[in-house]
Amino acid sequence: MKKSLVLTVAGFAFVFVFTTISAVSQTGQKGREKVLRPNVILIMADDLGYGETGCFGQKIISTPNIDRLAREGMRFTDFYAASPVCAPSRCGMLTGRNMGHAYIRDNAEVGEWDSFMGQMPLKDSTFTLGTLMQQAGYKTACIGKWGLGGPGSSGIPSRQGFHYFYGYLCQRQAHNYYPSYLWRNEEKISLENPVFSSHQKFQGNAANIASYKKFQGNVYSQDLITEEASQFIREHRDSAFFLYLTYNLPHLALQVPDTYLDIYKWTLIDKPYSGYSGYLPCAYPHATYAAMIAALDDYVGKVLASVKDAGLDSNTLILLTSDNGATFQVGGADPSFFRSNGILKAYKGSLHEGGIRVPMVARWPGMIKTGKVSGLPCASWDFMSTFADLTGISLSSDQDGISILPELLGFKGQKKHDYLYWEYPGRGGAMAVRMGDWKGVWKNVTSEPYRRVELYNLKTDTGELHNIAKDHPEKVKQIMEYMGKRTTAEVPEWNFIGKKFIKNLAPDTKGH
Secondary structure, X not given: OEEEEEEEEOOEEEEEEXXXXXXXXXXXXXOOOXXXXXXXXXXXXXXXXXXXXXXXXXXXXXXXXXXXXXXXXXXXXXXXXXXOOHHHHHHHHHHOOOOOOOOOOOOOEOOOHHHOOOEOOOOOOOOOHHHHHHHOOOEEEEEEEOOOOOOOOOOOHHHOOOOEEEEEOOOOHHHOOOOOEEEEOOEEEXXXXXXXXXXXXXXXOOOOHHHHHHHOOOOOHHHHHHXXXXXXXXXXXXXXXXXXXXXXXXXXXXXXXXXXXXXXXXXXXXXXXXXXXXXXXEOOHHHHHHHHHHHHHHHHHHHHHHXXXXXXXXXXXXXXXXXXXXXXXXXXXXXXXXXXXXXXXXOXXXXXXXXXXXXXXXXXXXXXXXXXXEOOOEEOOHHHHHHHHHHOOOOOOOOOOOOXXXXXXXXXXXXXXXXXXXXXXXXXXXXXXXXXXXXXXXXXXXXXXXXXXXXXXXXOOOOOOOOXXXXXXXXHHHHHHHHOOOOOOOOHHHOOOOHHHHHHOOOOOOOO
């Protein structure tokens, strides 16, 4: 059954046709009426915490451009990444699957550390957001950090729905913001930077601030990524495009050009970091971290300016989010100082809220009402269904997402998830479910197999401070049933718990 809605924006009538997503495999948009095809820019930050932008409560670091996106569009307070770490989070988002069904469920490195051969690759011709948008007639580009397949593998962007790629294929190489090369499609592009490891300890006189300059280079990769993004926008101003713009920032190591560092160097004064807990030494760790987020914000402003200069403001949907929560206290980072995750519990790598709840803002002038705030619980794997709804592409039935387009545009009939699911094989194995306001977390499943599920009410306890499992055994039981719906991962090590074990494990009634 089709339902047409006519909207008037800036004097023009646009007809949107919303069709129920069928269980038929992707067939394109034959027979579907569609007048407007908005450009879509999906900006993915790396390890940007829930509380690291002004619009989400940050008090120390200024982020006027990201705040502007929220002010001129919609801010989502209950948006989640697919995973608490990089590669699986990107896999879940790009394929529309949660971690109970995704192909890649943890970071899986290929080759020796400094070989930069990439991570476990997506299978050849996986159906991704890029594939969907290509089927809808869009020109597609991934610019920035990839992390889903190294050089020559089945996972490179050109085999995963992207006409153009520029950036890092391997996320280990992305630990250095001054790499000796980047990739343009399948061609290695040399840069005028010296070769040095992104993980080393300081040697010499730590008080000599000038000595830390050797951990910088001549060409900052994020400048190049922004320039490539702006060029892609200019070159495709007359055709619908999808730009997946994925910055390294503010992932470690602590590196930033002096133009950004000088903003905070004289106000955020602390001790140099020597590299003792990984990544690179840094003379001004607090100031550098703040400057890296300021740089990200500046790049977002430059992308916004490119869209405006191309005359595409009213026909471009821009979304910004992060691949997981803020980094934990390693590599010179100090998330407690910046309250990087706000009141949320834990950091990257955890299935508590601080590891998976992330900022998300969306802007589409004239279509998304300004200053809106949504509390809809949703996740990055919902982008697949949302973009399908936006473009008229039919999806197969093996998707875990819902379309959030009605929420974005203010229409009635927004569907809600029965539950959201996460799992993470690392750190002893963990699983989590959110259903409504209830959140269940099962930690250390492998190392402590009889540890019980913790239960929290996020409406009254967003910080997950009070485990109330003993008071609601029926909720715990329901959460465990949802956990049992996971499918077997293709990597044996990722199957840290079996369905039978979950089914037979009685809910905790003692609050352990």
